[in-house]
Amino acid sequence: xxxxxxxxxxxxxxxxxxxxxxxxxxxxxxxxxxxxxxxxxxxxxxxxxxxxxxxxxxxxxxxxxxxxxxxxxxxxxxxxxxxxxxxxxxxxxxxxxxxxxxxxxxxxxxxxxxxxxxxxxxxxxxxxxxxxxxxxxxxxxxxxxxxxxxxxxxxxxxxxxxxxxxxxxxxxxxxxxxxxxxxxxxxxxxxxxxxxxxxxxxxxxxxxxxxxxxxxxxxxxxxxxxxxxxxxxxxxxxxxxxxxxxxxxxxxxxxxxxxxxxxxxxxxxxxxxxxxxxxxxxxxxxxxxxxxxxxxxxxxxxxxxxxxxxxxxxxxxxxxxxxxxxxxxx
Numbered sequence: 001x002x003x004x005x006x007x008x009x010x011x012x013x014x015x016x017x018x019x020x021x022x023x024x025x026x027x028x029x030x031x032x033x034x035x036x037x038x039x040x041x042x043x044x045x046x047x048x049x050x051x052x053x054x055x056x057x058x059x060x061x062x063x064x065x066x067x068x069x070x071x072x073x074x075x076x077x078x079x080x081x082x083x084x085x086x087x088x089x090x091x092x093x094x095x096x097x098x099x100x101x102x103x104x105x106x107x108x109x110x111x112x113x114x115x116x117x118x119x120x121x122x123x124x125x126x127x128x129x130x131x132x133x134x135x136x137x138x139x140x141x142x143x144x145x146x147x148x149x150x151x152x153x154x155x156x157x158x159x160x161x162x163x164x165x166x167x168x169x170x171x172x173x174x175x176x177x178x179x180x181x182x183x184x185x186x187x188x189x190x191x192x193x194x195x196x197x198x199x200x201x202x203x204x205x206x207x208x209x210x211x212x213x214x215x216x217x218x219x220x221x222x223x224x225x226x227x228x229x230x231x232x233x234x235x236x237x238x239x240x241x242x243x244x245x246x247x248x249x250x251x252x253x254x255x256x257x258x259x260x261x262x263x264x265x266x267x268x269x270x271x272x273x274x275x276x277x278x279x280x281x282x283x284x285x286x287x288x289x290x291x292x293x294x295x296x297x298x299x300x301x302x303x304x305x306x307x308x309x310x311x312x313x314x315x316x317x318x319x320x321x322x323x324x325x326x327x328x329x330x
Contacts, residue, residue: 019201025050097241102138167198170225200226200251254320
C-alpha cells in the first residue's frame with residue numbers, strides 16, 4: 001500500500017470560495033463588494049462564477065487576494081425551463097487552469113450557451129461535449145449542487161472528465177430540504193472507480209426573499225459558509241489551479257484539518273477540536289472516534305490492504321463539517 005500525503009512539500013494554506021454570483025448575473029453584491037466581504041473574512045481567493053459569462057476581473061487582484069477566473073454553465077434539461085427555474089439539470093462550474101496549457105482559453109466577457117436537447121440520451125452527449133470543450137480550452141470542470149439539481153447517480157456516472165463535484169453548497173443548504181450536502185452521491189461514484197474530488201462552496205446570491213439584499217449576519221446571507229483550503233506554492237491562478245487539479249485541498253464549513261497522510265499502511269489525521277472523526281473507505285465500512293466533549297484532535301487507523309480508496313470527515317460540536325479528498329489505492 002503506497003504512502004501518500006497531499007499536504008507535503010513546500011506550500012501555504014489558501015482559503016477560497018470556488019462558486020459565487022455577483023450583480024454581473026443574479027447576485028445582489030457587486031464583484032467589488034464580494035471581494036471586500038471575503039477578504040474581511042480571511043479568504044485569499046474567490047471565484048466569481050456568474051452564469052454563462054466568463055470574466056477574469058483582473059483589476060480586483062492585489063498582493064493578498066486573487067479573483068479566480070470562473071463561470072457557471074447551466075445546461076437546460078429536456079422539457080424543462082431554462083436557467084435556474086428548471087430541475088434535474090446540469091449546472092457545471094468552469095475554472096480556468098493555465099497549467100493545462102490550452103492554446104485557446106476563454107476570453108474576457110465571452111458568453112457560453114449550451115444547446116437544448118430533447119432527450120436525456122442527447123442531453124448526456126451534449127453535457128459530455130461541453131465538458132470536453134471546456135477542458136480543451138484549459139479549464140477544470142465541476143458538477144454543482146447535484147442534490148438541489150435533482151441529479152441521479154446515473155446522471156453523474158454518465159459523464160467523464162469533470163475533476164470535482166460539490167459535496168456542500170451553502171446557498172442550497174439555506175434553501176432547506178437538506179439540498180446542500182451531496183456526499184452520498186460522491187461515495188457511490190467513488191465506489192465505482194470515479195476519481196473525483198469534493199468541494200464545499202457558497203454559491204452565494206445573498207438574496208433576502210423575495211427581492212431584497214441579504215446583509216451580513218442575516219439568515220439568508222450565504223457567503224463565507226463553505227470553502228476550500230488549498231495547499232499551494234503561491235497565490236496565483238496557476239498554482240491554485242495546479243493544487244486543485246491534484247486534490248491538494250480539503251473542504252470545510254468550520255473545522256480545520258492539518259494532516260491527512262498514509263504512511264506504512266496507517267492513516268494519520270490531525271484537526272481542530274471536533275466531536276467526531278470518521279474514515280470512509282471501500283469496501284470497508286466507516287470507522288471512527290467520537291467525543292461528546294468535542295476535544296478530538298487526531299486519529300490513527302491501521303489499514304487492512306483491501307481499501308480501494310479512503311477519505312475522512314470530521315464534525316464539530318455545532319455540526320459543522322470538514323472533508324478530505326480521497327486517497328486512491330487502485
